[in-house]
Amino acid sequence: MVSKPDVQEALKEGGRSSTERFGLRRGRSLLVMFGIATALVLLIGAGLMINSFLRLKGPYAGLDPQNVMITEITLDDKRYSGFAQIHLYWEDLIQRIRNLPEVRSIGAVANLLGDTWWMTYVGVTVEGHPTLRVPHRGAHCNPITLDYLQTMRIPVRRGRYFTEQDMKPAPAVAIVNESFVRHFFAKDEDPIGKEIRIIEVADPSLEADGTPGTSLRDVGYSIVGVVKDLKSNWEIEEKAEHEMYFPYPQSPAVFKRPMRRMNLVVRTDSAPLHLIGAIRRTISALDKDQPLSNPAILEQMDSDSLMPQRSLTVLIGIFALVAVGLASIGIYGVMSYFVTRRIHEIGIRMALGAQPHEVHWLVLRQGLKLTLIGLALGLVAALNLTKLLSSYIFGISPTDPGTFAIVSVVLTMVGLLASYFPARKATKVDPMVALRSE
Numbered sequence: 100m101v102s103k104p105d106v107q108e109a110l111k112e113g114g115r116s117s118t119e120r121f122g123l124r125r126g127r128s129l130l131v132m133f134g135i136a137t138a139l140v141l142l143i144g145a146g147l148m149i150n151s152f153l154r155l156k157g158p159y160a161g162l163d164p165q166n167v168m169i170t171e172i173t174l175d176d177k178r179y180s181g182f183a184q185i186h187l188y189w190e191d192l193i194q195r196i197r198n199l200p201e202v203r204s205i206g207a208v209a210n211l212l213g214d215t216w217w218m219t220y221v222g223v224t225v226e227g228h229p230t231l232r233v234p235h236r237g238a239h240c241n242p243i244t245l246d247y248l249q250t251m252r253i254p255v256r257r258g259r260y261f262t263e264q265d266m267k268p269a270p271a272v273a274i275v276n277e278s279f280v281r282h283f284f285a286k287d288e289d290p291i292g293k294e295i296r297i298i299e300v301a302d303p304s305l306e307a308d309g310t311p312g313t314s315l316r317d318v319g320y321s322i323v324g325v326v327k328d329l330k331s332n333w334e335i336e337e338k339a340e341h342e343m344y345f346p347y348p349q350s351p352a353v354f355k356r357p358m359r360r361m362n363l364v365v366r367t368d369s370a371p372l373h374l375i376g377a378i379r380r381t382i383s384a385l386d387k388d389q390p391l392s393n394p395a396i397l398e399q400m401d402s403d404s405l406m407p408q409r410s411l412t413v414l415i416g417i418f419a420l421v422a423v424g425l426a427s428i429g430i431y432g433v434m435s436y437f438v439t440r441r442i443h444e445i446g447i448r449m450a451l452g453a454q455p456h457e458v459h460w461l462v463l464r465q466g467l468k469l470t471l472i473g474l475a476l477g478l479v480a481a482l483n484l485t486k487l488l489s490s491y492i493f494g495i496s497p498t499d500p501g502t503f504a505i506v507s508v509v510l511t512m513v514g515l516l517a518s519y520f521p522a523r524k525a526t527k528v529d530p531m532v533a534l535r536s537e
Contacts, residue, residue, distance in 0.1 A: 138510060193206075206364050273345055
């Protein structure tokens with residue numbers, strides 16, 4: 100039984116040491132609140148990145164990239180000097196590879212998404228519409244073979260794909276993408292049959308081999324189809340280019356040079372890497388000195404295009420987990436210190452009839468208070484700092500309410516859990532021992 104004098108003496112001792120306890124506890128509490136605020140900012144950043152990454156898809160994701168292999172072939176300019184010779188080579192090679200077992204389809208393109216080697220921009224005009232000049236994001240031109248769009252499974256939105264008849268020097272035709280159509284045509288206007296004329300080229304060297312007296316304005320290209328937009332694999336979040344596809348035999352009429360470099364796109368019935376040997380032998384049979392360059396799997400290229408976002412997400416996630424761990428340890432340490440320093444007071448409360456659940460809540464309340472103050476500081480910081488992530492997130496706001504709410508709830512639960520064990524320890528205090536421990 101605890102006597103009244105013992106309780107009064109204990110209260111006096113508690114008062115004498117309260118100032119000391121407050122100073123020590125305040126310093127530790129500030130560190131814990133700072134840790135919670137830091138953890139909140141990092142967790143929100145990680146949450147936004149993960150949420151964005153789950154929404155983000157590579158540029159080829161909607162094209163069924165499975166079982167597609169891409170390889171680059173560049174013809175020697177000394178051995179392949181004339182257009183007829185180059186045209187014959189591509190026709191022969193593509194037909195031979197098409198006849199290989201397990202090859203479903205094959206096509207070729209001057210440049211893939213993000214491939215800047217051949218990428219060129221031109222100023223164009225469409226009959227009855229304003230001119231699109233090169234300095235103001237001109238159109239991107241891309242010569243292709245007959246089955247390239249079908250092999251890549253780029254869907255046609257209006258009109259048609261190229262046909263065998265188009266794979267001849269005339270008539271001059273082009274397929275454009277949706278971005279091109281949105282720029283030049285009204286919503287209800289039909290672009291099929293409209294004529295495109297190229298009026299300037301961003302790189303004048305592409306016209307160096309031009310026939311004297313000829314002009315880009317001499318050729319009008321009739322639009323025969325509209326296909327889906329594709330975004331670059333190195334600028335996923337940017338809008339699609341204004342794209343024009345030409346039958347590659349017509350490319351000299353546009354750029355006054357034969358196509359010596361093409362990317363072969365092969366769609367197969369099984370894993371395409373198994374066909375690399377057969378394709379290499381096919382190329383050697385046609386020209387033993389012609390190398391096969393950079394064979395790659397389209398599905399892997401699609402995944403690799405997301406590597407910067409994936410790496411940043413993982414890095415922020417690791418930092419966030421470390422911050423949460425440190426914040427949890429900090430809360431646990433402060434609350435353990437809180438219980439130890441207030442063991443005398445807790446003994447008094449229990450001696451005066453306080454119930455274990457009241458003592459338990461006393462400690463939890465202190466831990467919750469630290470957590471909520473830290474969260475408030477962290478939310479203010481996060482609202483400002485997450486704006487720096489705007490260029491790294493896709494399809495979600497830097498101040499997404501859902502992410503902020505979920506992270507705040509998670510950290511609140513972490514704070515309560517870290518306070519639980521010191522609180523439980525406090526309920527086991529023996530009042531007699533506590534009163535005599537000072």
